Amino acid sequence: MASFLYSPAIDVLASVGRMVLSPFLSGPLLLSTTYYPDTVRHIIASIAKTLPEQVVTWLSSLPHPPAITTLRVLVALSLLRTVNRAFNTMASNSWRLCAAKGWDWPNEIAVVTGGSSGIGKGIVERLVALGVRVAVFDIQDLPKELQGNAHIRFFHCDVTSSESVAAAADAVRRELGHPSILINNAGIARTTPILKTSEEFLRRIFGVNLMSMWFTTQQFLPHMIQLNKGHVMTVASIASFVALATAADYSATKAGALAFHESLASEIKHQYRAPNVLTSVVHPNFVKTPLLDDFRGRLERAGVRLLTSDRIADEVIAQIKRRRGGQLVIPSSATGISGIRGWPTWLQEFLRDAVAKGAVKP
Structure with a gap:
């Protein structure tokens, strides 16, 4: 199920x-x-x-x-x-049906957190193919295939530290200019029951998956507001809607990522009155990345079909190219899950029970 x-x-x-x-x-x-x-x-x-x-x-x-x-x-x-x-x-676009104007990909600068591997790496590759200059924020070095590319600059950055993010942001502005695209992609996960989750890991996962979005957005959004142009992309998860057994920490951060996106969109529109600064949130289903290594087998035995990093990267770049904000559930056939909180309680619990059977160790 x-x-x-x-x-x-x-x-x-x-x-x-x-x-x-x-x-x-x-x-x-x-x-x-x-x-x-x-x-x-x-x-x-x-x-x-x-x-x-x-x-x-x-x-x-x-x-x-x-x-x-x-x-x-x-x-x-x-x-x-x-x-x-x-x-x-x-x-999702300040009641505007047409795409935002003023975008010229070879003149745009993007920041991608967690861009050295997984979904982030795929996003970086596709942005570069558009001609966008990309700043990668990561604690992992760039993979060999991305090194030496004139369109990519790597900045060693611990996104859980506001000081580290600020230093990297200053370097980006100094060496490349002001970014018009921010993709908050960095994320970690580990399956652990609530009673066995350490405080150290809790602080780490909330820092990487959630708090980092405040640090990066605080650095780069002001200039976007000033120009009334930009796009902040939040990579969340299907776990934003369905809490996962043995991954309460991950689910909580992704529900928080959705709340961050919704509040950010409202603030940009009403507090800063910058309708051409776009916001998008992406909710991928389970993706075949190292994050799932410890329970990937259980999911596959339960019949869950895993997505690829390339599939998610393609959808993210397609959203950027559309020059529109919005909410994406990947695959789109799972969009109905976004309304789970409005389902009858018994049906919600039926779904959570079914998902838990594929996630909890026997």
Whole structure:
């Protein structure tokens, strides 16, 4: 049941749902069956061999009233879905539907925390491919494949220390200029029951996964506000919505990351009145990285399909290229989990129980 979080079957169902609720499918089909039923029957006859018998029977009944009613319902639902998506985009972008202006990738500077490995490394590679100059904040040295790249500057930085972040930020401004993109990606994880979690690790995980966002944002947001241009990207997790057994510390930091993103977006809009400074938050499902090494096998045995770092990096860069803010759940088929707090309590607990069975050691 833990596979509910991400499985091929759910992806297929989501794809079918998107197709069925596309106004570009149901709309033309409704018009053609209403005004050109003979043509529709002719087309059905010509492709009948490639369609399931039940589908052929249903389509052949057009323009039978029940079938027309079904199409009308699908058109109405698809239009509502399209309007809802447009409102979601506008709400995340100061009620602006168009993309933010003034972006020129070769003239942009990005800061990526945790950019030496995993998702961060993939993000750095893709930013460089756009022509963006990138400052990497990490305690790990750059991997060999990133060393020597004229578009990448490495700054040894402990993101849990405000002093270390401030020193690295000063160096970035001095050597590269003021960043217009901040990607708060650094993160650590370790599966440990609450009663066995040490204070030392608690302070470390909250520092890396959560407090670091304050330190980096305090350094780079003021200039973005001054120019009314920028993009702050927060890499959270599906754990923002579903607390994980044996990972209460990680789940708490990711729920905090979501709260950070939402508060930041509101402050930028209302306190600083900088509507062109964008904010985005990304919620990946379980990703195949070293962070999952100690319980990856249990997840896979439970049927959870792990995402790749490249998949997440692609989505992050696509969001930046869109020049819009927003909230992304990856894969999109898991978006419904974002509303878990509004589910009936018994259904929430059913999901948490199912996930826990894949995470807790036998």
